[in-house]
Amino acid sequence: MTDDDTAPIETPCIRTCRVDWESRLCVGCLRSMEEIGHWGGMSPAERRRIMVELPARRGRISPDAAALGALRRKRG
Incomplete structure (x- = not known):
């Protein structure tokens, strides 16, 4: 067993679960529904690879969905 096997699973989830149906990405974490499910x-290497890609996905979220996600993040 390696350290990666016992470490908690790293996740970008911020509990703002709302799907932008245009991009098919979660407005909160920017993962696809397939990525969330798997x-x-x-x-750990696969998760890290995806997490590196996430910031570049922000521009794919529709403006309306992004505004709703920002509102939910502010409320907590």
């Missing part, structure tokens, strides 16, 4: 079964 997250627990992915290797």
Whole structure:
């Protein structure tokens, strides 16, 4: 067993779960629904690769969905 096997699963989830249907991404974490569904079964390397890609995805979220996500983040 390696350290990666016992470490908690890293996640970008911020509990702002709302899907932007145009981009098919979660407005909160920017993952696709497929990525969210498979997250627990992915290797740490796969999860890290996706997490590196996430910031570049922000521009794919529709302006209306992004505004709703920002509002939910402010409320907590």
